[in-house]
Amino acid sequence: MHIGILGAGQLGRMLALAGYPLANRFSLLDPAGTPSADIGRIMTGQDDDTLAEFLAGVDLVTYEFEHLDTALVERIEAHVPVYPSRRALAVCQNRGDEKALFSHLSIPTPEWRLVGSATELAEAVNAMGAPVVAKSVTEGYDGKGQAVLHHADEAEAAWNSIGHTQLVVEAFVDFVREMSIIAVRSTSGELAFYPMAENHHHQGILRYSMAPLADISDDVQARAEHYIQQLLDELDYVGVLALELFQLADGSLLVNEMAPRVHNSGHWTMDGAVTSQFENHLRAIQGLPLGSTRALHPTCMINIIGREVDASEILAHEDVHLHRYGKSERAGRKLGHLNVTAPTPDELKARLAEVHPLVPDVPAPRFLAWESSREA
Amino acid sequence: MHIGILGAGQLGRMLALAGYPLANRFSLLDPAGTPSADIGRIMTGQDDDTLAEFLAGVDLVTYEFEHLDTALVERIEAHVPVYPSRRALAVCQNRGDEKALFSHLSIPTPEWRLVGSATELAEAVNAMGAPVVAKSVTEGYDGKGQAVLHHADEAEAAWNSIGHTQLVVEAFVDFVREMSIIAVRSTSGELAFYPMAENHHHQGILRYSMAPLADISDDVQARAEHYIQQLLDELDYVGVLALELFQLADGSLLVNEMAPRVHNSGHWTMDGAVTSQFENHLRAIQGLPLGSTRALHPTCMINIIGREVDASEILAHEDVHLHRYGKSERAGRKLGHLNVTAPTPDELKARLAEVHPLVPDVPAPRFLAWESSREA
Numbered sequence: 001m002h003i004g005i006l007g008a009g010q011l012g013r014m015l016a017l018a019g020y021p022l023a024n025r026f027s028l029l030d031p032a033g034t035p036s037a038d039i040g041r042i043m044t045g046q047d048d049d050t051l052a053e054f055l056a057g058v059d060l061v062t063y064e065f066e067h068l069d070t071a072l073v074e075r076i077e078a079h080v081p082v083y084p085s086r087r088a089l090a091v092c093q094n095r096g097d098e099k100a101l102f103s104h105l106s107i108p109t110p111e112w113r114l115v116g117s118a119t120e121l122a123e124a125v126n127a128m129g130a131p132v133v134a135k136s137v138t139e140g141y142d143g144k145g146q147a148v149l150h151h152a153d154e155a156e157a158a159w160n161s162i163g164h165t166q167l168v169v170e171a172f173v174d175f176v177r178e179m180s181i182i183a184v185r186s187t188s189g190e191l192a193f194y195p196m197a198e199n200h201h202h203q204g205i206l207r208y209s210m211a212p213l214a215d216i217s218d219d220v221q222a223r224a225e226h227y228i229q230q231l232l233d234e235l236d237y238v239g240v241l242a243l244e245l246f247q248l249a250d251g252s253l254l255v256n257e258m259a260p261r262v263h264n265s266g267h268w269t270m271d272g273a274v275t276s277q278f279e280n281h282l283r284a285i286q287g288l289p290l291g292s293t294r295a296l297h298p299t300c301m302i303n304i305i306g307r308e309v310d311a312s313e314i315l316a317h318e319d320v321h322l323h324r325y326g327k328s329e330r331a332g333r334k335l336g337h338l339n340v341t342a343p344t345p346d347e348l349k350a351r352l353a354e355v356h357p358l359v360p361d362v363p364a365p366r367f368l369a370w371e372s373s374r375e376a
Numbered sequence: 377m378h379i380g381i382l383g384a385g386q387l388g389r390m391l392a393l394a395g396y397p398l399a400n401r402f403s404l405l406d407p408a409g410t411p412s413a414d415i416g417r418i419m420t421g422q423d424d425d426t427l428a429e430f431l432a433g434v435d436l437v438t439y440e441f442e443h444l445d446t447a448l449v450e451r452i453e454a455h456v457p458v459y460p461s462r463r464a465l466a467v468c469q470n471r472g473d474e475k476a477l478f479s480h481l482s483i484p485t486p487e488w489r490l491v492g493s494a495t496e497l498a499e500a501v502n503a504m505g506a507p508v509v510a511k512s513v514t515e516g517y518d519g520k521g522q523a524v525l526h527h528a529d530e531a532e533a534a535w536n537s538i539g540h541t542q543l544v545v546e547a548f549v550d551f552v553r554e555m556s557i558i559a560v561r562s563t564s565g566e567l568a569f570y571p572m573a574e575n576h577h578h579q580g581i582l583r584y585s586m587a588p589l590a591d592i593s594d595d596v597q598a599r600a601e602h603y604i605q606q607l608l609d610e611l612d613y614v615g616v617l618a619l620e621l622f623q624l625a626d627g628s629l630l631v632n633e634m635a636p637r638v639h640n641s642g643h644w645t646m647d648g649a650v651t652s653q654f655e656n657h658l659r660a661i662q663g664l665p666l667g668s669t670r671a672l673h674p675t676c677m678i679n680i681i682g683r684e685v686d687a688s689e690i691l692a693h694e695d696v697h698l699h700r701y702g703k704s705e706r707a708g709r710k711l712g713h714l715n716v717t718a719p720t721p722d723e724l725k726a727r728l729a730e731v732h733p734l735v736p737d738v739p740a741p742r743f744l745a746w747e748s749s750r751e752a
Contacts, residue, residue, distance in 0.1 A: 013396065020393055020415065022687065023700035023712075039396065039415070274695055274717075289692040296672065311398065316665040319650055324399035336399075341650075 001286055002027065004058035004080070006072070008035035008042050010325035010334060011064035011262050014270070016040050018278035022288075029054040031072065036327045046072055055079050062239060062285055066092045066260050067139065083187075083238040083285040084260045091235070092260045095168040096137040102255055105230040109255050110246070111171040122155035124169040131172050136164035173254055175246035177368040180209070180265040181224040182277055184240045184293075185232045186284040193225045194273060194293045197265050198367050199244075205332065207303050208365050209265040211272065212295040214345050215369045223253055231258060240281040242266060247368075264303065264334070271321040271339040272299025297341045298348040300365070304336040307360035314338065317355050345369070377662055378403065378433050380456070382448070383440035384411035384418050386701035386710060387638050390646070391440065392416050394654035398664075405430040407448065412703045422448055431455050438615060438661055442468045442636050443515070459563075459614040459661040460636045467611070468636045471544040472513040478631055481606040485631050486622070487547040498531035500545040507548050512540035549630055551622035553744040556585070556641040557600040558653055560616045560669075561608045562660040569601045570649060570669045573641050574743050575620070581708065583679050584741050585641040587648065588671040590721050591745045599629055607634060616657040618642060623744075640679065640710075647697045647715035648675025673717045674724040676741070680712040683736035690714060693731050721745070 001024055005012040008028035016026040016039045026040030029051075033044040043054050046069070055061075060081045063073075066089060073086050091097045096114045103109065113124045114137070125132055130152070136145035147158035159167070178201065182194040195212035228243045242263030244256040266277035275283075275291025283290055307329055314320055317340075324336035340355055342348035352365050377400050381388040384404035392402040392415045402416030405427075409420040419430050422445070431437075436457045439449075442465060449462050467473050478485045489500045490513070501508055506528070512521035523534035535543070554577065558570040571588035604619045618639030620632040642653035651659075651667025659666055683705055690696055693716075700712040716731055718724035728741050 017393055017396055020389065020702070021697075021699040021712075023702050025414070025702075038401070283691065288687055291691065291697075292694055311664055315659065315667065318668055321397075321667075323397040326396070326399050326401075336397075 001025075001059045002057050003282070003285070004029065004054055004061040004076075005040075005064055006031065006061065006068055006076075007064035008037040008044075009064060010036065010327070010336075013037035013039055013325060014267075014278045014323070015062075015064065015262065015282065018276055019282045022279070022282060022286075024282060024286075027054055027058055031069070036325060038326050051075065060285060062281070063089075064261055084241070085235065085238065088235045088237055088241075088260045092258060094137050095135055095257075096166060098257060099168060101231070101234070105227075105234060107227045107230060107255050108253065110173045113169045115167050115169055116165065118156045118159035121149075121159050121167060121169065122152040125149050125152040125155060128169065128171050132169050133172065134158055134162065134167045134169050136162050137166045137168055138164070173246050174248070175254070176249050177247050178256075179224070179245045179247055179253070180242055180263065181221075181228050181245065182240060182242050182263060182266040182269070183225070183228045183232060184277070184280045184284050184290055185237050186290055187238050187287040190284075190290050191229065191232065192280065192290045192293045193221075193228070194266065194269060194277065195295050196221055196224055196245075197268060198369050199265050200365065200367070202363050203332075205303065205305055205334075206264050207305070207362050208300060208367075209268050210298070210300040210348075210365075210367055210369065211268050212298065213369045214298075217251075220247075220251060220253065227253070227255055228258075239284050240266070240277050264337075265301075267323070267337050268299040268301040268339055269293075270323065271341055272296055297343060298345045299339055299341045300348060300352055302338045302340065302352075302356060302359050302362060302365075303334060304338065304359060305361060306331045306333055306335070308335055309338070309359055313358050314355065317351065317358075319351070320355055377401075377435045379658070379661070380405065380430055380434035380437040380452075381416075381440055382407065382437065382444055382452075384413040384420075385440060386412065386703075386712075387440035389413035389415055389701060390643075390654050390699070391438075391638065391658060394652055395658045398655070398658060398662075400658060400662075403430055403434055407445070412701060414702045427451065436661060438657070439465075440637055460617070461611065461614065464611045464613055464617075464636045468634060470513050471511055471633075472542060474633060475544060477607070477610070481603075481610060483603045483606060483631050484629065486549045489545045491543050491545055492541065494532045494535035497525075497535050497543060497545065498528040501525050501528040501531060504545065504547050508545050509548065510534055510538065510543045510545050512538050513542045513544055514540070549622050550624070551630070552625050553623050554632075555600070555621045555623055555629070556618055556639065557597075557604050557621065558616060558618050558639060558642040558645070559601070559604045559608060560653070560656045560660050560666055561613050562666055563614050563663040566660075566666050567605065567608065568656065568666045568669045569597075569604070570642065570645060570653065571671050572597055572600055572621075573644060574745050575641050576741065576743070578739055579708075581679065581681055581710075582640050583681070583738050584676060584743070585644050586674070586676040586724075586741075586743055586745065587644050588674065589745045590674075593627075596623075596627060596629065603629070603631055604634075615660050616642070616653050640713075641677075643699070643713050644675040644677040644715055645669075646699065647717055648672055673719060674721045675715055675717045676724055676728055678714045678716065678728075678732060678735050678738060678741075679710060680714065680735060681737060682707045682709055682711070684711055685714070685735055689734050690731065693727065693734075695727070696731060 008030035197209040197211035200208040321339040384406035407422040573585040573587035576584040618635040697715040
């Protein structure tokens with residue numbers, strides 16, 4: 001099967017690498033014109049001729065990023081199926097719609113409100129209690145289009161600085177850790193869930209994901225699976241879906257946001273699970289049976305951001321897998337990741353203590369999962 | 377690093393898939409003009425212009441098959457390093473030289489003689505005792521250029537039918553199983569050995585490889601490692617080397633032949649070992665530290681020959697990994713392979729009983745490793 005991918009960055013690259021063994025062929029279309037995948041047939045732009053060339057011979061289309069023009073997706077849907085669906089994409093492009101869907105499905109989230117004016121924003125701060133974060137409902141990626149308000153009298157300035165007609169206002173949450181769950185649903189409706197990961201960000205970028213977690217109960221995993229399954233079913237979703245969550249001190253979970261694609265917090269599955277998220281996304285959209293999502297061993301993913309590692313140093317350490325994206329160095333850019341595996345959580349901790357200093361600009365890992373063995 | 381590969385079949389394809397995560401780029405040159413790899417920059421032919429184009433930007437060259445023109449390799453060596461070396465390649469291209477090297481290094485083999493005439497062939501049959509197999513020293517791949525002799529008076533006819541000036545005559549060996557060991561040596565001299573595999577052929581083509589083996593002692597593994605290490609050291613070898621062996625009823629090993637490349641009997645490592653043979657070959661030729669060769673779980677590789685499997689059927693079974701080569705069906709052609717893994721040897725046996733009937737034209741697996749737990 002010949003698969004088209006919208007976007008030609010590292011996610012498209014890793015999808016293609018996972019798909020060659022399934023005898024898939026790939027065409028990658030990078031609308032923005034900055035492809036880095038260096039695999040398959042790569043095109044840039046989104047004019048009619050380029051789109052026609054992209055679609056020639058392609059059996060279905062998927063995408064590696066959600067900030068896509070839905071009109072483009074609509075044009076493609078006239079020719080071949082697009083997975084995940086345009087509805088899933090549209091929901092993920094609008095924070096208001098996304099929050100409303102969570103609430104509609106009784107999926108717990110931090111308290112939130114939709115506001116359409118500086119006055120409503122001020123009212124929200126007063127009603128919800130400061131601090132709050134206000135975000136434009138559309139776009140707003142990696143902290144752009146956002147403002148933190150500590151008092152209602154900051155509403156006017158915040159409203160003007162964000163400059164959108166509609167904002168989502170969210171209460172701050174006193175969480176003990178950030179987590180995610182990755183699930184996959186095929187065209188046949190078959191479902192599979194990966195073990196939850198604990199995620200750590202630094203300067204707004206994911207640095208570490210570790211899974212599986214020794215300190216979470218089956219009940220926590222089951223609750224996360226229930227939440228994401230509500231979304232998969234409601235959206236008649238096909239492909240991999242990622243759900244980011246906050247865990248509170250009492251063990252409960254609040255859902256933060258979702259991403260309709262393979263996700264950075266699922267890269268550990270490449271060396272840590274029986275079937276990677278990339279292969280399962282491809283199996284799902286082709287209607288093949290899903291592969292086992294079982295973890296093979298404790299695994300920690302470390303992102304390589306901005307500056308490269310020395311492969312000779314890194315690979316001298318046992319059970320470290322290097323995944324480079326073939327990009328040049330630039331501040332804040334995701335250049336690759338490492339997966340470190342070990343037979344036990346304690347051995348993984350010891351290995352990470354040796355390996356993390358070899359990754360530039362990454363703080364020492366501090367996982368809540370290491371701090372106690374309590375059932376959260 | 378930009379790596380050139382001579383040959384653009386499935387081995388080149390799997391090398392490239394293993395090399396993208398190391399940020400390698402690939403150019404593949406298929407001298408015979410029948411590429412199937414469908415990855416990287418692919419060229420065909422071996423004229424000067426093609427060779428110059430192939431070498432442009434390439435940092436080093438390796439190969440996926442040993443029936444290469446050594447003159448071509450010599451031309452390439454004038455520009456960039458070629459691994460494994462031309463000497464290793466030349467030895468593997470001449471059965472007489474190969475056997476002589478084994479004997480020189482005190483590596484046990486079936487009894488053998490070199491003969492240069494029909495008369496010498498008849499003498500060899502009488503001296504060694506029939507039956508024997510006579511093989512041309514060069515070429516002779518997959519049973520071509522060979523004859524089995526049951527009596528000295530068949531020598532004249534056999535000599536004429538093979539039509540070469542020099543033959544290797546080998547005694548038949550009453551072996552209990554065929555095995556192989558895969559080892560890797562880097563430019564720095566670092567060595568690593570994979571656990572031995574038990575191999576089963578059908579109609580002259582490998583059908584099954586299983587590793588690791590519960591029924592072999594550390595001593596047998598150590599002896600095989602000793603033999604292959606003699607070869608690696610003597611040839612100042614760089615890359616993956618495969619050694620095929622016969623095991624006799626008393627547990628002893630006789631070496632059959634070697635292959636200076638990644639090998640079909642090592643495909644189990646893709647899903648069964650910490651680091652695949654493909655990644656380790658690439659690490660070795662680039663001078664990177666080698667990855668662990670430790671087995672993760674019992675694994676069996678099944679070759680898909682001539683006719684395709686139904687992916688929907690195959691992938692419905694747990695822990696089955698499909699590796700297709702992107703080729704069309706043709707009798708005797710290697711189209712792909714499966715790796716079946718399981719937590720224990722018994723569970724692997726049960727899974728294979730379910731999976732092997734889904735692979736066309738493959739007999740039921742019968743591994744010696746299943747028949748007893750004796751230390752061989």
